[in-house]
Amino acid sequence: MRVFVTGASGWIGSATVDELLDTGHGVVGLARSDASAAALERRGATVLRGDLDDPDSLHRGASEADAVVHLANKHDWGNPAESDRAERAAVATMAEALVGTGRPFVVANALSGLVEGRSVLETDPSPAVGPGSDRGGSENLALDYVDRGVRTVITRFAPSVHGAGDWGFVTFLVAAARRRGVSGYLGDGSATWSAVHRSDAARLIRLGLENASGGTRLHVVAEEFVTTRAIAEAIGRALDLPVVSVAPADAGEHFGIVGSFFGMTMTASSELTRKAVDWEPTGPSLIEDIDSGAYTR
Structure with a gap:
């Protein structure tokens, strides 16, 4: 598969790019800087310049790919509302590009804030719904596209x-x-x-991309x-x-x-x-x- 990866030069993204390339997939990585672009090219990936505030690049990357892995996030601790806004807009843009294709759309989320008093289960829905919620409610937004022909797979990451x-x-x-x-x-x-170790996280992302059904939540937890x-x-x-x-x-x-x-x-x-x-x-x-x-x- 030709896989479009956002956050491709990041901590988890770079390991995921290596995992995908090592198992025979092609990778198009989103890069916002010359340094990120060069790092991706050295790994053997194709570069698409852009960022989360560039809907044209996100739409192009998703529409031209066989699958999408969305790992990027602004992580603006000083302005979380901006991070949430950008996350929701990015997920909506890429999901719209995949409507009706049946292609996989792997979307990252965190475990914090999902439930209190016990371990989170894969069957637990995220309480974050709508633009004003954590990460802009992007998990639930992405899952809404399953009924519109997108094979959404949620990956919830250990802290x-x-x-x-x-x-x-x-x-x-x-x-x-x-x-x-x-x-x-x-x-x-x-x-x-x-x-979870980084190598195990990357392998799970690849397995989810290849094998998980639409609507599946995967917990990246060892x-x-x-x-x-x-x-x-x-x-x-x-x-x-x-x-x-x-x-x-x-x-x-x-x-x-x-x-x-x-x-x-x-x-x-x-x-x-x-x-x-x-x-x-x-x-x-x-x-x-x-x-x-x-x-x-």
């Missing part, structure tokens, strides 16, 4: 997609530990995160439960720093932007996902990655 080179939440925690001279966790450290205290202890070992509890009221000051997430439980089951597309994670665990020095080299 930690880890590996050497990661610039996500764990990288911020490591930076805070270096800055503070201690590796901290919030409260009693019982909050839990799900996690480990359902990793306590935040265990994460802090692994960072402490890797940096040879003491491990301490941080009061929740001091989360922002101590951890910076990641503080608001570190005390949250964000977990999901992937039991149905594994059965749906015959996916079995094989990469290292989050703690193994930290212990190996992946975040401290």
